Amino acid sequence: MEQLPPQNETVLIRRAFGLSGKTLGEIAANQGTHCPPDLKRHKGWVGQLLEWVLGASAGSKAEPDFPHLGIELKTIPVDGSGKPRESTYVCVAPLDGSMATQWHESWVCRKLSKVLWIPIVSDANTPLSERRIAPPKLWTPTPKQAHQLQTDWEGLFELIASGSIWQMDAFKGDVLQLRPKGANKNDLVWAIDEEGNWVQTVPRGFYLRPSFTREIIASQFTDPP
DNA sequence: CTCTGATCATTA
DNA sequence: TAATGATCAGAG
Numbered sequence: 001m002e003q004l005p006p007q008n009e010t011v012l013i014r015r016a017f018g019l020s021g022k023t024l025g026e027i028a029a030n031q032g033t034h035c036p037p038d039l040k041r042h043k044g045w046v047g048q049l050l051e052w053v054l055g056a057s058a059g060s061k062a063e064p065d066f067p068h069l070g071i072e073l074k075t076i077p078v079d080g081s082g083k084p085r086e087s088t089y090v091c092v093a094p095l096d097g098s099m100a101t102q103w104h105e106s107w108v109c110r111k112l113s114k115v116l117w118i119p120i121v122s123d124a125n126t127p128l129s130e131r132r133i134a135p136p137k138l139w140t141p142t143p144k145q146a147h148q149l150q151t152d153w154e155g156l157f158e159l160i161a162s163g164s165i166w167q168m169d170a171f172k173g174d175v176l177q178l179r180p181k182g183a184n185k186n187d188l189v190w191a192i193d194e195e196g197n198w199v200q201t202v203p204r205g206f207y208l209r210p211s212f213t214r215e216i217i218a219s220q221f222t223d224p225p
Numbered sequence: 226c227t228c229t230g231a232t233c234a235t236t237a
Numbered sequence: 238t239a240a241t242g243a244t245c246a247g248a249g
Contacts, residue, residue: 039231039232039233040232040233042231042232043230043231043232043233044229044230044231044232045230045231046230046231046232047229047230047231048229048230048231051229051230059228059229060227060228060229060230061228061229062227062228062229065229074230074231075230075231077231077232085232086231086232086233087231087232088231089229089230089231089232091228091229092227092228092229181228189227203227203228205228
């Protein structure tokens with residue numbers, strides 16, 4: 001059964017904490033569904049399940065999962081020590097000239113202004129149904145983190161704005177990076193190159209590096225006082 | 226077709 | 238073995 005959207009932040013947090021310690025198998029059963037055998041053909045399944053359970057409403061729209069609260073929901077796979085096992089997708093990077101030119105108006109800034117992180121503990125061999133939910137973390141970038149994000153975003157924006165398609169790779173950016181984000185390498189979008197010509201290239205998205213997300217959720221894995 | 230949810234799988 | 242580049246499924 002689908003949850004109603006949480007009326008306020010407190011309700012959302014309470015719901016999220018209520019899930020910690022449970023396995024994905026238990027959560028799925030409570031929803032009257034079951035876990036797929038693995039994530040190879042269901043990569044977004046965990047995120048969708050948690051959206052459902054917590055009452056997220058934005059679906060696939062380019063807005064926060066909880067629009068009335070301005071909160072974005074992110075599940076993140078971590079190992080036993082709380083280290084993220086993957087990078088975190090943020091949003092697409094328009095290459096057609098439609099991207100915001102100011103950091104504070106960018107999708108990255110808006111999406112990351114307030115995020116509810118839900119770590120899922122596992123290693124490569126843990127069956128999906130046995131993966132366990134860790135305590136959630138409601139996060140807003142610290143001044144230092146906001147500065148790091150802005151600096152990287154401005155650098156990456158410069159690449160995009162100048163049409164440096166061929167210099168775009170995942171090595172750029174300390175905490176934020178650009179990576180392909182499409183169905184496959186035949187999935188192409190139009191972009192403007194250095195000379196102002198329209199060319200086709202794979203779609204890109206902004207991702208957070210694991211070293212950055214590790215800092216964010218670290219407090220959930222340290223011993224309480 | 227685009228954007229969401231992400232993880233997979235090959236490379237360095 | 239970590240990181241990059243590639244990929245899979247669902248919703249609007």
